[in-house]
Amino acid sequence: MIAIRVKDLVKKYKNGVQALDGLTLTVNEGEIFSLLGPNGAGKSTLINVLTTFLRPTSGSVILFGKDAAHEAAAIRTQISCVAQRTSIDSHLSLTENMMFQSRLYRVPKPEAQNRMKSLISCFGLERYLKYPVSSYSGGVKRRLDIALNMMSKPKVLFLDEPTVGMDIQSRMAMWDMVKKIRNDFGTTIFLTTHYLEEADQLSDTICIMKNGKEVLQGSPNALREYLRQDMLKINFPSKEEARNSFEPLKSVIELKESDLRHDKIITSLKNGHVDLEKANRWLLEHDIPFLGIEIMQPTLEDVFIRLTGEDAKEAS
Ligand SMILES: Nc1ncnc2c1ncn2[C@@H]1O[C@H](COP(=O)(O)OP(=O)(O)OP(=O)(O)O)[C@@H](O)[C@H]1O
Ligand SMILES: [Mg+2]
Numbered sequence: 001m002i003a004i005r006v007k008d009l010v011k012k013y014k015n016g017v018q019a020l021d022g023l024t025l026t027v028n029e030g031e032i033f034s035l036l037g038p039n040g041a042g043k044s045t046l047i048n049v050l051t052t053f054l055r056p057t058s059g060s061v062i063l064f065g066k067d068a069a070h071e072a073a074a075i076r077t078q079i080s081c082v083a084q085r086t087s088i089d090s091h092l093s094l095t096e097n098m099m100f101q102s103r104l105y106r107v108p109k110p111e112a113q114n115r116m117k118s119l120i121s122c123f124g125l126e127r128y129l130k131y132p133v134s135s136y137s138g139g140v141k142r143r144l145d146i147a148l149n150m151m152s153k154p155k156v157l158f159l160d161e162p163t164v165g166m167d168i169q170s171r172m173a174m175w176d177m178v179k180k181i182r183n184d185f186g187t188t189i190f191l192t193t194h195y196l197e198e199a200d201q202l203s204d205t206i207c208i209m210k211n212g213k214e215v216l217q218g219s220p221n222a223l224r225e226y227l228r229q230d231m232l233k234i235n236f237p238s239k240e241e242a243r244n245s246f247e248p249l250k251s252v253i254e255l256k257e258s259d260l261r262h263d264k265i266i267t268s269l270k271n272g273h274v275d276l277e278k279a280n281r282w283l284l285e286h287d288i289p290f291l292g293i294e295i296m297q298p299t300l301e302d303v304f305i306r307l308t309g310e311d312a313k314e315a316s
Helices: 043-050 072-076 094-104 109-122 138-150 168-185 196-202 220-226 239-250 272-285 300-308
Strands: 002-012 018-028 032-036 058-063 079-082 156-160 188-193 205-210 213-218 231-235 264-268 292-296
Touching (some): 002 043, 018 043, 018 188, 032 196, 043 058, 043 156, 079 138, 094 138, 138 156, 168 188, 188 196, 196 300, 205 220, 205 300, 220 300, 239 264, 264 300, 272 292
Parallel strands (some): 018 213, 032 205, 079 156
Antiparallel strands (some): 002 018, 002 058, 231 264, 231 292
């Protein structure tokens, strides 16, 4: 079954900015769907329209068969959205926060208590019960925020950049939680992220968007397939060394501006091993201090850069 169907969606803000420009996408029930796109692509605008917080200028949004234009109130009871700012009240305890949330959704108290117990155990939050919420780390607060949003048993959970600014441990704990929500509760998850590795690890489907429009949608593997060509990677000891070699190398092999990435040059191979040999010979002949040169399979990041022409933020 299809959970979300978006067709020809346009959103023009009052200041004239057209944040969504005829976007079309489909989200299947029970999947983790990641929306990837550079800054200003329209990701948050899309979440705001899907959660019925903003009205689109034109186009349609259907959630579980309900039209957002006419049945916004009914849709709101079936979804939950975890925005960038947490909705946790630091003056309340973990359990008080969860019970408060259940009252917002009018869940009867005995049922709310049962749900709370099962969510706390499911997400491994027991060990935090004895500490005040104000002492929780950013990562734990965010997990609690998601647990709160599961109290209403949403059919779709929206997460706007759930792991931004987190260290790798907290990020992995979050990935486990998101997968658990899909596997144990069957909830459809719609998330936005800047981290390609995250989209790759988590998603059943990825949609890359740019300038308010979808560019490519498919499974992580299908997206990688998009760039069938192998890539040539040259590693330099520093950003400066990479930059210094970039211009002269342009006269040896074909390079685009976006091929210069930090301390590396990464480019699609137009002429296979011939390009590799040419570049290698030039580097050696000119005594360029490079760390390695190799042919590799394209990563999702390569696909993203190819499609959007922009560098993605690197996951830390
Ligand atoms: N309330 C608003 N009024 C006017 N323009 C807006 C408003 N909100 C966003 N925009 C503009 O719409 C475009 C899309 O913004 P949006 O926040 O949806 O992008 P995003 O993909 O979420 O970006 P980011 O990765 O930075 O979060 C941008 O050009 C932005 O400046
Ligand atoms: Mg945003």
